[in-house]
Amino acid sequence: MAVEIKSWASKFKNLTDNDQTIAAMGKYYTCTFLWDMTDRKVIIEMHDGKVKNINIDPGPLDAYDFALRASAQSWREFSQPIPRPMFHGIWAASFREDLKIEGNHLIMMQNLRNFTVQFELLRKCGVPV
């Protein structure tokens, strides 16, 4: 079930900012990324392991470092408490499903540990599509 966007952003920020695994190595986790869920887009700005801002209505010129793009249905699959095979991570879904990783891949790789942990928080808060 789709989650209302403002409450989703609030919940996701709260989950991220209080996640012990991210906090354990949160220093320097600083980057900005777009999640394109087809029916919705959000830009998440991270600074030292905390959410600095979630832009829930990005404009065409709003900047980000890298983007994940997939169908709304794929994002709903990512957010299941136990996702089905091939929807259980960004590598799996980019190799076998419709997830596209675009932009500056180097910045994603530089932040991969925490980005991977944060992506899995969707299993706790769902997605707004």
Next chain:
Amino acid sequence: MVRHSPVTGRYVTIDVDGMEYKVFYLQNGTGTPLVCQHTAGCHNHQWRGLLEDEEITKNYNVIAYDLPRHGKSDPPHNQEWWKTEYKLTADHYVNFIVKLCDALELRDPIFMGSSFGGNVALQLALRRPDRFKAVIPVEAADYAPGFFLDWWRHPHANAAQVCASGVWDLMAPQSPDMDRWLTWHYYSQGSEAFKGDLYFYSVDHDLREQLEQIDGRKCPVVMMTGTYDYLTPPNVTENTARRIKGGVYIEMTDIGHFPMSENYPLFRVYLKEALRIIRERKGP
């Protein structure tokens, strides 16, 4: 009271294709040798559950080695190895395994490996069916392109974390947190070798035209793949096994690409079945 494990570690020196390797291996058990290869960029601690599994070690001599450049097995001591890029080839990999088994005087060993260890198990079944009682290729395929990537050792990123988190979702979300993070930990230790290992995995290993030459009736081939493996998904392994004469395929539900390391209690259920099939075909 001291709580020693029954597992012991030793070094053995062997020469392979002009390279002098001092190889570290862990061992426990008696009976049929069961030689275990870790995955690319990792080391023999992935087999820690199997090495201490009393039910299996009472009938099998479990040997888990570190491939040179991994864990406690150094790069060759007689070469200036730092002056050339490491790229593991199928020829050298096969020669190494056979030399190691010869040095340890292993008679009719079963060879089991996962991922790039599973792919070399297929190479052994093709090239040296006379030397092995059977092979168990885990998370393997005739061909596995796409993972020989520069990201594994890019100087602008933290290679340890890229390797460890880059393989994170090769594991199933159901696998226990502790075991997934231990596997992550192992992967943070092997980044310098990972890309060179994957040269074999994704480039040099290509048996698409040779699978029919493997005779699984002479050297049984029991392939096992987890449903959460995106590199060699179940259908890819199954299609590989189907093209091998007498090949067997076992699908492992709710587990990923590092089954022995990410969820040993579940993996051992399937492993026991693989060993049963081998006993049925080749005797104890």
